[in-house]
Amino acid sequence: MNEFAAKVLEGDPRSIAKLITQAENTSPLAASQMKKIHPYTGKAYVIGITGVMGSGKSTLIYEMTKEYRRQGLKVGIIAIDPTSPFSGGALLGDRIRMTELATDNGVFIRSMGTRGMLGGLASAVYDVVEILDASGKDIILVETVGVGQAEVDIIKIADTTLVVLIPGLGDSIQTIKAGIMEIADIYIVNKADRSGVEQAVAELESLIDITCIDKDRKTPVLTTIAKQKKGIIELVKEIENHKNYLKKTKMFELKRRKRYEAELVEIIRKRLMNFIFDESTFKGKVESLIDKISKKEVDPYSAAEEILGKILK
Amino acid sequence: MDQKIRVLVAKPGLDGHDRGAKIVARALRDAGMEVVYTGLHQTAEMIVETAIQEDVNVIGLSLLSGAHMTLFIDVTKLLKEKGLDDVLVIGGGIIPEEDVSKLKKAGVSGVFGPGTHCDDIVEFIRKNVKK
Ligand code: B12
Ligand SMILES: Nc1nc2c(ncn2[C@@H]2O[C@H](COP(=O)(O)OP(=O)(O)O)[C@@H](O)[C@H]2O)c(=O)[nH]1
Ligand SMILES: [Mg+2]
Numbered sequence: 001m002n003e004f005a006a007k008v009l010e011g012d013p014r015s016i017a018k019l020i021t022q023a024e025n026t027s028p029l030a031a032s033q034m035k036k037i038h039p040y041t042g043k044a045y046v047i048g049i050t051g052v053m054g055s056g057k058s059t060l061i062y063e064m065t066k067e068y069r070r071q072g073l074k075v076g077i078i079a080i081d082p083t084s085p086f087s088g089g090a091l092l093g094d095r096i097r098m099t100e101l102a103t104d105n106g107v108f109i110r111s112m113g114t115r116g117m118l119g120g121l122a123s124a125v126y127d128v129v130e131i132l133d134a135s136g137k138d139i140i141l142v143e144t145v146g147v148g149q150a151e152v153d154i155i156k157i158a159d160t161t162l163v164v165l166i167p168g169l170g171d172s173i174q175t176i177k178a179g180i181m182e183i184a185d186i187y188i189v190n191k192a193d194r195s196g197v198e199q200a201v202a203e204l205e206s207l208i209d210i211t212c213i214d215k216d217r218k219t220p221v222l223t224t225i226a227k228q229k230k231g232i233i234e235l236v237k238e239i240e241n242h243k244n245y246l247k248k249t250k251m252f253e254l255k256r257r258k259r260y261e262a263e264l265v266e267i268i269r270k271r272l273m274n275f276i277f278d279e280s281t282f283k284g285k286v287e288s289l290i291d292k293i294s295k296k297e298v299d300p301y302s303a304a305e306e307i308l309g310k311i312l313k
Numbered sequence: 314m315d316q317k318i319r320v321l322v323a324k325p326g327l328d329g330h331d332r333g334a335k336i337v338a339r340a341l342r343d344a345g346m347e348v349v350y351t352g353l354h355q356t357a358e359m360i361v362e363t364a365i366q367e368d369v370n371v372i373g374l375s376l377l378s379g380a381h382m383t384l385f386i387d388v389t390k391l392l393k394e395k396g397l398d399d400v401l402v403i404g405g406g407i408i409p410e411e412d413v414s415k416l417k418k419a420g421v422s423g424v425f426g427p428g429t430h431c432d433d434i435v436e437f438i439r440k441n442v443k444k
Contacts, residue, residue: 013362013365013366014365016366017365017366017367017368018368020368021319021368024317025316025317083347084342084343087342087343087344087345088317088345089317089341089342089343089344089345089346089347089348090342090347090348091338091339091342091348091350092347092348092349092350092367093349093350093352095349095350095351095352095363096350096351096352099351099352099354099355099359102351102355102358102359102362102363102366103356103358103359103362108366109363109366109367110366110367111347111349111367113317113347115317
């Protein structure tokens with residue numbers, strides 16, 4: 001095996017980091033190395049954390065990681081923040097809540113910008129999960145950008161999805177139920193040191209009663225005070241319960257299959273888009289068609305069919 | 314290929330002045346860079362480990378307390394020890410003129426004091442970033 005992939009498998013931080021960068025840049029080198037490491041993946045358990053900005057996701061991840069480390073497990077953390085659609089830049093600030101973990105060699109943290117992806121994830125996140133998995137991490141925690149209700153892609157990648165809420169959201173629980181509320185395997189009401197906890201929990205419970213589909217498992221609602229390390233051990237236990245439930249009901253295999261489906265679709269999507277819009281292929285053709293559409297010489301549907309026709313030929 | 318310049322903006326030591334660091338971080342983001350901001354009270358070990366994991370092209374250190382001669386140089390020393398020779402190190406804050414050349418000799422390639430225009434920092438990074 002080539003040295004780069006081999007070093008990732010050994011858990012070498014610099015090689016892991018460099019391969020992640022290659023994957024983010026969709027380089028040919030990344031593809032060749034990803035092929036080599038795939039046989040060594042599938043062991044890590046992936047936990048997704050979503051919820052509104054400021055609800056305490058990064059703080060929870062910090063405390064959960066310390067608990068997993070106490071159990072002797074190795075942890076990978078992927079913290080995603082939004083890329084500005086205007087500048088293409090991003091401010092990645094989740095590490096502020098996790099500074100103590102920086103020098104623990106059983107923990108690897110990577111901050112990512114969404115780089116144009118919608119849905120709360122970054123395009124390369126599937127690659128990063130595979131890389132961290134292959135590097136020997138037992139647990140992978142993925143923090144989504146978590147702003148509104150459209151950021152639900154996390155369920156495609158996580159074995160267990162945590163949805164974090166805070167007291168005082170009141171009616172907004174009702175309004176966000178459409179998207180983000182349907183994806184929770186476990187609800188967390190964080191900042192339980194604030195008033196309105198009982199009300200938030202009661203509201204959630206009533207929602208679960210009407211929306212719960214699988215009858216053999218009721219989505220649990222936990223309260224935590226991440227800042228005071230309260231409720232963390234219980235949370236980690238509840239994740240273990242969910243894992244056992246997935247394994248018992250064979251839903252685990254189904255979830256993994258869905259992840260690979262999403263990953264495959266993403267690789268194809270990226271390659272196709274790059275192929276169509278590359279200088280050496282159709283970029284010129286696309287530009288001239290856009291000119292024609294602007295002049296009403298052709299309509300967008302016919303233009304799209306013309307390009308697709310050339311690819312399929 | 315979609316390459317982006319990745320920058321770590323870090324505040325070493327006990328200095329609590331973070332306005333400058335935050336302003337610089339935002340300006341670099343607005344220039345299209347991916348900026349990892351780690352907050353206050355970073356040790357040299359934290360900064361270097363973070364730089365490795367985040368695979369940054371640039372480390373930007375900010376210090377207004379006067380301890381830059383030890384804290385900045387701790388970072389560049391550790392980088393050398395770890396063989397991270399492809400990372401550009403720059404710094405800013407309250408740094409007396411007579412320290413600038415010593416810092417540059419120690420591996421801090423650019424030093425920016427109060428009143429610096431953020432555009433100049435952006436330009437310096439674009440010109441000097443390794444690969
Ligand atoms: C605002 C301020 C504070 C605020 C800080 C608020 C905050 N959260 O940042 C408060 C009131 C809290 C404060 C407290 C103190 N302060 Co004060 N403070 C200042 C003051 C007036 C302005 C600093 C500032 O924000 N400037 C605006 C920003 C945008 O400018 P900047 O930080 O210089 O950043 C620019 C450049 O330096 C550069 N840059 C900065 N960082 C980086 C990083 C990179 C990578 C790059 C490329 C560039 C770069 O680019 C920026 C844009 O141009 C300065 C005096 C001064 N004129 O600088 C004193 C000053 C820094 N403070 C000083 C002191 C002594 C203190 C205290 C110790 C006072 C005390 N005895 O309690 C405390 C210590 C606090 C602590 N925990 O560390 C002294 C430091 C003396 C020294 N170095 O020898 C100064 C110089 C005042 C003085 N003349 O005595 N302070
Ligand atoms: N009062 C209170 N504040 C908390 C709690 N957990 C986190 N916070 C604070 O909430 C703010 C946002 O936390 P952060 O983890 O960055 O949230 P994120 O944006 O969801 O990742 C920070 O100031 C935290 O210190 C908690 O349980 N109680
Ligand atoms: Mg966060």
